[in-house]
Amino acid sequence: MPMSATSYINGLGRYVPPRAVSNADLEKLVDTSDEWITARTGIKVRHIAEKGQPSSDLAYEASKRALEHAGIEPGELTHVLVATCTPDSYCPNTASMLAHRLGVGTPMAMDINAACTGFLYSLEIARSLLCTYPDAKVLVTASEVLSSRTNWADRSTCVLFGDGAGAAVLTNKPTGELPFSVGPMQLRSDGQYADLLTIKGGGSATPYTLGETVREDFFITMEGREVFKQAVRNMASLCKELLEKAGMDINDVDLLVPHQANLRIIEALGNRLKIDRNKVFSNVQKYGNTSAASIPIALTEGIEQGILAKGDSVLVTSFGAGLTWGAGLLQA
Ligand SMILES: CC(C)(COP(=O)(O)OP(=O)(O)OC[C@H]1O[C@@H](n2cnc3c(N)ncnc32)[C@H](O)[C@@H]1OP(=O)(O)O)[C@@H](O)C(=O)NCCC(=O)NCCS
Structure with a gap:
């Protein structure tokens, strides 16, 4: 329970x-x-x-x-x-x-x-x-x-x-x-897609030996198109599942704060969720994808800019390497 x-x-x-x-x-x-x-x-x-x-x-x-x-x-x-x-x-x-x-x-x-x-x-x-x-x-x-x-x-x-x-x-x-109360959350992972987005080199599965020059696998490698599709699909379906379990409708959400990876992913997600464009937060234009930091940066900026105010129901959702993804409801 x-x-x-x-x-x-x-x-x-x-x-x-x-x-x-x-x-x-x-x-x-x-x-x-x-x-x-x-x-x-x-x-x-x-x-x-x-x-x-x-x-x-x-x-x-x-x-x-x-x-x-x-x-x-x-x-x-x-x-x-x-x-x-x-x-x-x-x-x-x-x-x-x-x-x-x-x-x-x-x-x-x-x-x-x-x-x-x-x-x-x-x-x-x-x-x-x-x-x-x-x-x-x-x-x-x-x-x-x-x-x-x-x-x-x-x-x-x-x-x-x-x-x-x-x-x-x-x-x-x-x-x-x-204060925001932390409401229901759904968190997922699927390791079958691990190779779509990795920082592998230097890990125990791909070790380097002393004196060896780092290879390209030391850095971020990604299959961009496939990651794009998985991101939209998984975030959208988990948000829908979360709202349904919470007995809520997308119209009950005052602000969607999605992971800031790419404006096109954010727009595609908004379209799938059928949420009013004005209710979708984005600041990816200014920071790019800051990975785990993107949602707390967005929430903080939302408050600073007065976009997020007392009484708001906030839907947060994220997606990343693993694959991992999640969705949650916060109540301001
Ligand atoms: C990365 C991404 C922007 C690429 O866009 P895309 O429309 O899928 O583009 P493609 O990868 O198919 O590449 C199209 C062309 O642009 C080229 N290209 C790639 N990066 C480029 C760049 N920075 N500048 C110019 N051209 C570029 C490619 O080489 C390719 O050229 P080609 O057709 O001659 O081979 C897109 O796939 C994406 O956003 N994916 C999700 C990435 C992400 O957010 N990951 C983190 C998730 S947490």
Whole structure:
């Protein structure tokens, strides 16, 4: 039986590194054009971390803002989760680095790798922790430095991604200006499509030996067309299933906040769900695909811009490597 306690997101924060890379900048790197990138993806700009700037650094900035927004001191946190597929290192985990830098003390600290669906997976885990420990205060941060695993010679992938972080603070009591209750969620995976989107090289299945030069498989590789189809199909069907189980109609949703991978995917999803265009949030134009960070960045921006307000029912959905995908309902 699913748990009955209600968990709340009491604070949100976001951070992207200052260095903005435009489509014109990419024209100097690979054989591409602003026209092609805009028409195929909607992306105009993405932010890129400094070389060697780790995910925990971006996570720290976003987390500080989320904690401030929630009115919670780092020392009060009991659990720190970091959703990332670009951790600071293979081992130790990024969550321990983040917790230490924030001055949390000695919390349970854990990384979660579900690629772009990592934030939704982490919310579900945070909620489970809050059910077991009702007084817990859980920090969920999603942080990615995808630029560290981007093949800057591959025009089919390097134009798509960006770096960034988003964070949320969860407790079982609503506090702060705009708490969101975390409603029903559906999370899925299907490993039969693992090869469609990978960062394989250097893993235990494809190890390197000392002195060996990294191969192309060290970086993001993707079958773009197939990923596109799977993304639209899976997010749309899971959103429909979630709404039906919740006894809701798409017209009951005030805002759809989908994973920000590609404007065409977002539009196709909106069409399949038959949701009013004005109710679909997008900021992929400014950040590209920031993987796990994309939904918390979007939620934070939605609040900052007044697009997301008290009383709103928010449908969030995401999709990524694994394959993994998910959908959830938040109530502001
Ligand atoms: C990647 C993506 C934008 C490519 O668009 P597409 O319409 O499928 O394009 P194709 O891959 O079929 O390539 C079409 C042509 O454009 C070319 N092309 C690829 N990238 C290019 C670029 N950056 N600039 C110019 N041309 C490019 C290809 O080489 C191909 O040329 P060809 O016909 O001469 O072989 C699209 O498939 C996509 O968005 N997929 C989903 C990706 C995604 O969001 N992944 C993350 C999910 S979490």
